[in-house]
Amino acid sequence: xxxNTEVQHSPSxxxxxxxxxQGVKDCVPTLLxxxxxxxxxxxxxxxxxxxxxxxxxxxxIVYAGSAQFIAAGMVAAVSPIATIVTxxxxxxARHLLLSAAIAPYFxxxxxxxxxxxxxLLTDETFGVASTKAQEQKKLGYxxxxxxxxxxxxxxxxxxxxxxxxxxxxxxxxxWGLDFALPGMFIGLLALQMISRKKFGLDLLVAxxxxxxxxxxxxxxxxxxxxxxxxxxxxTAGMVMERWK
Amino acid sequence: MEVRWHIFLLxxxxxxxxxxxxxxxxxxxxxxxxxxxxxxxxxHVPVAVMAALLAQExxxxxxxxxxxxxxxxxxxxxxxxxxAFITKSxxxxxxxxxxxxxxxxxxx
Numbered sequence: 001x002x003x004n005t006e007v008q009h010s011p012s013x014x015x016x017x018x019x020x021x022q023g024v025k026d027c028v029p030t031l032l033x034x035x036x037x038x039x040x041x042x043x044x045x046x047x048x049x050x051x052x053x054x055x056x057x058x059x060x061i062v063y064a065g066s067a068q069f070i071a072a073g074m075v076a077a078v079s080p081i082a083t084i085v086t087x088x089x090x091x092x093a094r095h096l097l098l099s100a101a102i103a104p105y106f107x108x109x110x111x112x113x114x115x116x117x118x119x120l121l122t123d124e125t126f127g128v129a130s131t132k133a134q135e136q137k138k139l140g141y142x143x144x145x146x147x148x149x150x151x152x153x154x155x156x157x158x159x160x161x162x163x164x165x166x167x168x169x170x171x172x173x174x175w176g177l178d179f180a181l182p183g184m185f186i187g188l189l190a191l192q193m194i195s196r197k198k199f200g201l202d203l204l205v206a207x208x209x210x211x212x213x214x215x216x217x218x219x220x221x222x223x224x225x226x227x228x229x230x231x232x233x234x235t236a237g238m239v240m241e242r243w244k
Numbered sequence: 245m246e247v248r249w250h251i252f253l254l255x256x257x258x259x260x261x262x263x264x265x266x267x268x269x270x271x272x273x274x275x276x277x278x279x280x281x282x283x284x285x286x287x288h289v290p291v292a293v294m295a296a297l298l299a300q301e302x303x304x305x306x307x308x309x310x311x312x313x314x315x316x317x318x319x320x321x322x323x324x325x326x327x328a329f330i331t332k333s334x335x336x337x338x339x340x341x342x343x344x345x346x347x348x349x350x351x352x
Binding site: 028029030032033050051053054057058061062063064067071075081082084085086088089092093094095096097098099100101102103104106108109111114115117118119120121123126127128130131175176177178179180181182183184185186187188189190191192193194196202205206207208209210212213214217218221222225226229230233234235236237238241 | 246247248250251252253254255256257258259261262263265266267268269270271272273274275278281283284285286287288289290291292293294295296297298299300301302303304307308309317320321324325328329332333334335337338339340341342343344345346349
């Protein structure tokens with residue numbers, strides 16, 4: 001196996017800003033997104049007939065927006081449990097790629113620590129972490145824990161809050177909160193491209209991912225289309241980079 | 245405040261299938277030496293992930309290709325992108341996007 005010693009497991013020299021507090025601070029820009037989407041998820045779960053305790057358990061143990069929306073929708077549609085769980089597996093299978101992509105930036109971690117970091121990984125904490133990784137070439141355990149826990153606690157609180165008022169909430173779209181999610185993806189994509197300084201190549205990869213997700217959606221469900229798009233676009237990026 | 249048995253099973257099952265893809269690559273790849281080619285491939289994953297998720301939000305509706313249903317959202321994405329590149333602030337990007345969509349919905 002070839003080894004990239006530059007990125008991987010470099011000798012332990014302290015990583016700048018590897019504190020819990022810095023992780024908390026770097027999470028703050030994403031909180032509006034977590035709060036509004038978490039709130040919306042709580043409302044939807046309540047409307048689907050989940051009790052407050054079930055909503056709390058769902059967000060504490062599953063902790064995945066897409067999975068929770070799907071669980072609520074499919075429970076409301078009285079789908080069998082096995083079908084719901086299988087669907088959720090495919091929806092969240094993209095985490096395989098996110099988890100793999102940040103792994104090389106951490107120094108060697110104990111099994112317990114890497115389990116803990118991975119268990120709270122989301123699209124958004126991944127976005128923040130991979131931008132940080134571009135700037136620093138490394139990620140610190142404490143920083144990641146601060147980032148993860150802040151996102152987690154806000155998500156769970158927002159979920160329960162949504163569940164509490166779920167019975168009489170007006171349409172959240174009126175407040176534009178449904179745009180918090182695409183807004184956050186726009187920000188994370190742009191910041192990623194700014195920090196990488198490979199703008200042309202990244203733009204091609206992004207366009208490739210967008211085209212692939214649209215084309216794949218004609219053939220398969222959205223969660224599978226996402227995975228296909230990531231595989232196609234990352235491969236295209238690697239090939240185009242080689243050509244240069 | 246009860247937890248129904250079948251919902252409990254659903255939560256535990258969903259938790260397991262969500263947890264495994266999250267932790268497995270980190271636990272394995274953090275200990276192994278990753279081949280150079282895989283590293284170069286993984287390097288493109290963040291941009292690909294964010295672009296794919298964004299495209300799905302903006303261009304698809306209920307899993308169907310239907311950009312026409314999201315014209316206002318696509319329009320609001322433009323100032324949000326500009327804000328991101330000018331301010332380099334995630335928070336400002338989200339706020340500008342939300343304000344734009346609210347204004348567009350009020351006006352149109």
